[in-house]
Amino acid sequence: MIAAFLSAAGFAQQPQSPLVSSFQEHLRHQEQSIYGLNWISLGPVGNSALVEAFQVDMQHPGTIYLGFGSGSLWKTTNNGLSWKPIFDEEASYSVGDFALAPSNTNIIYFGTGETLKKPRNFTMPGTGMYRSDDGGETWRHLGLDDSWHIAKVVVHPTNPDIVYVAVLGHLWTTNPHRGIYRSLNGGKDWEHVLYVNDQTGANDIVMAPSDPNTLYASVWESYPTVNGKNSGVFKSVDGGKTWKRQDSGIPVGEGRGRIGLAVSHQNPDKVYALMDHRNKDGMDAEEVGAAEVYLSLDGAKSWKRTHTDELMINSVIGWYFADIVVDAHDDDEIYALGVRLVHSKDGGKTFEIVAGDVYHLFPNPADPLHLDQCEIWINPTNSSHIALANDGGFYVSYDKGQSWMHYNNIPTGEFYDITLDKGTPYKIYGGTQDNATVFGPSREWNPKRHDGWQYLWIDPWSGGDGCITVIDPVDSMTIYYSAQEGAIRRMDLKTGNSKPVRPNSEKMGVELNYHFISPYFLSEFDNRELYLGGNYVVKSENRGDDWKVISPDLTKNGNSNKTSLAVSALVESPLEKGMMYAGTDRGLLWSTPDGGKTWTDRSEGLPDAYVRSITPSKYQSSRVYLALSGINYDDFNTYLFKSEDGGKTWESLKGNLPGEVAYVIKEDPVFENVLYAGLYRAVYISTDRGKTWSKLGQGFPPAAVSDIEVEPRSHDLVVSTHGRGIYKVNLKPLYEVLDKKSINEEMLLALGNVTVLPAERFDKLHNFDLEKMTISFWLPKAKTVSINILDEKKVLQWSKKIDGRKGLNQYRWDLILRENKSPLPYFLNQREFLPKGKYTLQLVGDKTLEKEFEAID
Structure with missing residues (x-):
């Protein structure tokens, strides 16, 4: 055929x-945006992120390319010491x-x-x-x-x-x-x-190194499930012009899942296939091992399973993997990728798990090699040199996996959610894709220093998905954090001990279904009341020790198009105790005014999309905002809504936003009419409560905005992304502009504290501990301006010309006055920093504006 x-x-x-x-x-x-605030990267990098693909450039030693699934393509030319994104435009x-x-x-x-x-x-x-x-x-x-x-x-x-x-x-x-x-x-x-057909795509293609006209390809029936009878292997002997299905001996039927291929470097007829077998004799794949390796010695005319023992490297998510490679010098030596990495030296008859000692470029308490393997490379000139990509990032070994270097120095964390504590300074807690729940400082990330972030562990294999973190509003030493599908833990930060508090379905007499990221919250009105959303909403009155059902099944309302799996968003009004909203993955929206005694369907007028964010207003109890995502259904429309009557009617807030998926919408805590929306590529701001929108800030990477929080004391807007870590921007200059209502002239805006190195610091040649000075100003039209720093005697100390844009502008100065050079071997003051003292900041445009400030240590 x-x-x-x-x-x-x-x-x-x-x-x-x-x-x-x-x-x-x-x-x-x-x-066109007039809100030119500068976004500041906070990292973190310690926990790294999922690498989907990578390439090692053998013609340019030290050059490597890493492709993070949701975090763009990165390049290093110095063997991983530093990286830059190269596909952001x-x-x-x-x-x-x-x-x-x-x-x-x-x-x-x-x-x-x-x-x-x-x-x-x-x-x-x-x-x-x-x-x-x-x-x-x-x-x-x-x-x-x-x-x-x-x-x-x-x-x-x-x-x-x-x-x-x-x-x-x-x-x-x-x-x-x-x-x-x-x-x-x-x-x-x-x-x-x-x-093949409109449900079956191609998953892999390999070329025989000894005969480029010989190619093998695997096809995968990946819709509507993750397996099907059309999956299989094809071969071409004419450079890909024509193809023939050749998978005799590979199990047939609906259980055929994703297949990876590898061909011998010496023999174009020797080819391996790693299949995710989803239905083996009617048994659950995890129980009997879904991964199977097959070998053909006759150019794919016939296949035979290589191993008699079950290969237990896959699980219920085996279709994530299915990559296999063969050594360039020995075609009996292969590596197969699943949840774990395995190695065979006898053509797949036997396998051993590759683990090894892991060393991290930056401090990280994770000990074992991370799970969920995505791609592996074997150096064609040195088989002991291998590189591995998985959900934990990028690893390199020079001894076939006995030891590894983990390159955890790229800010590509895939965050689902963030929470801010009330400490001084405040800390950020966030759940990441397969890299646990982490917490850390709100300071700017420095690529040469340890980022200071720490783990709240999810699993003992260096990762696990961290989902949502909740901090007790009364007892800040008690926090809750979760893994997938409602697996909440309560932790005492004083002792570091945690306790699972996930509800027991049998005790409540209902079967509970959950989304991977299951919403839950602790009531601001009573810190002992914990609420969790599955197909039912359940409540605990003793911090998760015991639970009861407080809703009917919220996954259906009679409209089959809206039949859902479970609740995807669950919140309580900050103004009225017991006023709650629950949204599902198919656009059902329910409200209860009385803590769950009665529920009302409020989904009329909403699309059949995933309710990802519900924001009850801090200003009006009847006002509520929604963000819904259609990306799980190949729908990229922008779904933002507002209701002024508790969900009885809905108004679209798409306005002039780009037509891309929206993930989150939040109110500003100071200005009632100011909203922030997180979309597929950026953060947007509205100053008229959603009628019109503008892109907020510059320097934000292209990434899905998964969550937004405003820290009320510092007025930092903190944003998590799914693929580029966490960013912040300070809103004080924006607030100053909003207070003015309209500005028709140039204006210097508020300065924060300017902190410098103490004079007695010996290591003043470094500025690792300095926070940059943020200079904010407003221009009624685009023009070139000068920023000057004068000392107490009005002597110019530093100057910079800037091409300003119309609206709000910022420049972040590193406090370096000048760079000094000397041929002396022990010369110290290479960089001369601004010393403490009183200064004048000048903005020179059509006129000269001045603002005095003091630099303190």
Whole structure:
């Protein structure tokens, strides 16, 4: 059977991703915004994040590329000591796979759209294929717009214009643009050379190193579930022009899941397949081991399982993995990737788990090698040198996994939620994708220093998903933090001991279903009352020790389109005790005015989308805001709503926002009409309660904004992202502008404390401990201005010309007055910092504005 479908210039016929038009809107907002506050990265980096794909550049030693699933593509040229993002200016930022051309490693083919199918609102789609000819400095789009999720990219070993792409396609809906695509002219045109159906995409493609015309590809029936009878293996012997299904001997039926492939470097007919077998003799995959390795010695005409013992490296999430590689020098030596990494030296007959000692670039208490393996590389010139990517980041070993260096120095944390405590200074708590719940300081991240963040552990394997953290409003030493599906723990920070307080379904006489991220809260009115949302809302009156059901089943209301799994958002009004709202994953919205005694359906007028954020107003008890996400259903529309009557009627707040997914909406604690919305790429602000919106700040990376909190004393706006860590911006300059109502002239705005190094500090050549001085000013029109610092005698100490934009501007000065040089071997004062004292800040534009300040140590 030959499955081939050819279409020259194929990408021109594909519909454009909606992310492209929303990106153009995003750029317009970026250009037009008058709110030019500077976002400050807080990291953290200690716990790292999921790496979907990576490449080691053998032609340029020390150059490595890391693709974080939701955190863009990063590059190092100094063997991992420092990294920079190189794909932040494009329409998508998610990573599927990418490849360096072996004949010229400055050529990169990049496939967007991550492939780990997770229904958590954060499996980010892409906008097709891109190419760089200069090592990632510049990019051009190559089409395949409707691919959305690209699983594998392979480039010919000698001709960099021949490239193959395995397209997984849409994750949550059908689409015809799936399968294998080939370009013979560097991506100018594409041929759709392998297509099965609109539910089955291509997961992997490998080229025989000894014969580039021999290719093997796996297809995966990934919709509507994660397995199906159409999954399987295909082969081409004519450079990908035609394909034939060749998977005899691999188990047939609906249990066929994701398949990874590896081919011998010496023998093009020797090929391995690692399959996620979802239904083995009717048994649960986790009980009998879903992972199976098959070997063909006749070019895929026949296959045979290599091992008699069950391979227990997969679990109920086995479709996340299925990658397998073979050593370049010994084709009996293979590595298979699942929850754990395993190694075989006898062609897959026996396997041993690879663990090893883990050392971290920055301090980290995690001891074992992180779970959930995504990709592995074996140095073709030295088989002892391997690199590994998993949910915990990037690891390198020079002794085949006996020891590892963990490169935990990139701020790409995938956060679900954040909480701020009431300490001085305040700390931030956040739950991350498979990297636990962490907490740390609100200070700027310095890439040369330990970030100071710590773990609240979730599991003993260096990770586990941290979800939501709650701090007791009365006893700040008591906190609650959770893993997936309602697994809440109560912790005493004084002792460090924690206790599981997840409800027991049997005791309550109901079957409880939960979302992966299950909402819960502690009442601000009674710190002993804990509420948790599943398919029912349950309540504890003794901090989680005992529970009772306080709602009917909230997953259905008679409308089959809105039938849901469980409650996805649950909150209480800050103004009225017992006034609560519960939202579900299909747009059901319920309210109760009396602590759960009666519930009313308030979902009329809302889309069938995932209710991700509910914000009852701090100003009016009948006012409530909603953010809903459709990304789990391949719906990228912007769903923000407001109700002034407790949910009886809803008004869309999309306004002039870009057409992209919204995750969170929050009120400002000082100005009633000011709202903040977190979208797919940025934070937006409205000063008229949602009628119009502007992009807030500059320097924010392209990333999904998962949560927003305002710290009431410092007026810091703190934002978590799913893929680029945590950022903050201080709102005091904004508040000063809002107080003025309208500003038609240049204005210098408030300065915070300016702290300098004490004169007696010996290590003044370093500025690790200094916080930058933030200078804020308003311009009624764009112009070039000068900022001057004068001492008490009005002598100029420092000056800087700035191209100011219309509106609110900021410049963050590092307090370095000048750099000094000397040929002396023990010369000390290389950098001269601003000393303590009294100064005048000048803004020189059409006129000169001055503000006095004091620098203290």
